[in-house]
Amino acid sequence: NAGVTQTPKFQVLKTGQSMTLQCAQDMNHEYMSWYRQDPGMGLRLIHYSVGAGITDQGEVPNGYNVSRSTTEDFPLRLLSAAPSQTSVYFCASSYGRAAITDTQYFGPGTRLTVL
Amino acid sequence: GESVGLHLPTLSVQEGDNSIINCAYSNSASDYFIWYKQESGKGPQFIIDIRSNMDKRQGQRVTVLLNKTVKHLSLQIAATQPGDSAVYFCAEKGGSWGKLQFGAGTQVVVTP
Numbered sequence: 001n002a003g004v005t006q007t008p009k010f011q012v013l014k015t016g017q018s019m020t021l022q023c024a025q026d027m028n029h030e031y032m033s034w035y036r037q038d039p040g041m042g043l044r045l046i047h048y049s050v051g052a053g054i055t056d057q058g059e060v061p062n063g064y065n066v067s068r069s070t071t072e073d074f075p076l077r078l079l080s081a082a083p084s085q086t087s088v089y090f091c092a093s094s095y096g097r098a099a100i101t102d103t104q105y106f107g108p109g110t111r112l113t114v115l
Numbered sequence: 116g117e118s119v120g121l122h123l124p125t126l127s128v129q130e131g132d133n134s135i136i137n138c139a140y141s142n143s144a145s146d147y148f149i150w151y152k153q154e155s156g157k158g159p160q161f162i163i164d165i166r167s168n169m170d171k172r173q174g175q176r177v178t179v180l181l182n183k184t185v186k187h188l189s190l191q192i193a194a195t196q197p198g199d200s201a202v203y204f205c206a207e208k209g210g211s212w213g214k215l216q217f218g219a220g221t222q223v224v225v226t227p
Contacts, residue, residue, distance in 0.1 A: 004158075033214070042204060042217040043159070058214060090158050092215075103149060104215060106158035 001026050004107035006091050012113045013081040021076040021110050023091030031096030032074040033104065036060065036087040043090065049074055050096055081114045088112070125222045128199075134192040136221050138205035141186060145207035149215070150179060150190045153202045162190070162203075192223075200225045 007022045025032065033048035035058075045058030049068040063085060065077040074093075078085060088111050092104040128134045140148070146167040151159035165172045165179045165188075172179050178191040188205050202220040 035217075042219045043215075044217075045214050048214060092158075103161050103164060105161065106151075108158050109156075 003027065004091055004093055004105055006089075006107040006110050008110060009108070010111050012115065013078075014115050015082060017081050018077065018079050019081065021078075021089055021091075021112070023074045023076065023107060024072050025074075025091075025093040025105075026072065027093065027095075027105070028071060029093035029095055029105075030071070031094045031102070031104070032068065033058070033092050034064070034066065034074070034076045035090045035092065036085075037090060037109075038087050046076065046089075078112075083114045086112060086114045124219070125224065127224045127226060128195045130197060130225055130227050131194055134190075134195045134199065134223060136190040136192075136203050136205075136223065138188040138190075138218055139186060140188060140205075140207050142207060142209060142216070143183075143186065145209045147208040148179070148181060148188050149206045149208070150177075150188075151204045151206060151217075152199075153204065153220070155201075159204060195223075195225050197225050197227070199223060 004025045030051045034046040035043040037043050044060050046064050047066040049055045052068050052071050055066050088109050090109050091107040094102045094104040149164045150162040152162050153159045163174045163177050163179050165181050170181050176193045180189045202222050204217050204220045206215045206217045208215050
């Protein structure tokens with residue numbers, strides 16, 4: 001299994017541009033999520049999905065959209081990039097079943113810079 | 116608001132010594148805690164977890180201790196090696212669909 005994959009690894013955008021960060025997993029996980037990581041602030045949850053067709057907001061959803069048309073893919077869209085969205089973005093997935101000990105596995109991250 | 120936090124931002128450890136990384140949490144409803152290791156340029160990697168009905172769990176060279184009375188979590192690394200240099204995060208989770216809430220992280224630096 002490839003686990004959780006993310007593309008691209010690096011991206012530079014200008015303010016106002018839009019783009020989509022890709023995330024895929026091949027573990028048949030139901031639960032997928034996006035986090036952003038800023039220096040000294042740990043990881044903060046942007047959006048998450050408990051299954052295909054179901055998404056919900058996390059702690060910092062503003063400026064981001066998600067959709068979950070398949071179990072495998074969970075893309076994150078930036079509609080109009082702003083410098084405040086400069087960050088490292090991580091996608092994570094887990095089985096999502098009714099198990100308290102449902103551990104999330106993380107992808108390698110996308111480093112985004114907005115000028 | 117309820118949060119998970121770490122006491123020390125940076126921990127310097129001599130190779131071969133034991134490391135102890137601490138974490139405080141404030142959500143008494145959290146029932147599952149996880150430690151992640153993040154090496155430079157990589158995503159967080161699962162190390163060890165513990166459920167709230169336990170107070171200690173051991174893995175290979177790592178031990179997690181949970182003190183629910185004072186809402187404190189710690190990660191002990193035995194015989195620290197250069198490959199243990201990384202940022203360590205604690206995270207808490209409440210319920211089966213609960214979202215992970217992360218602390219800010221502790222940078223562990225292993226010196227020869």
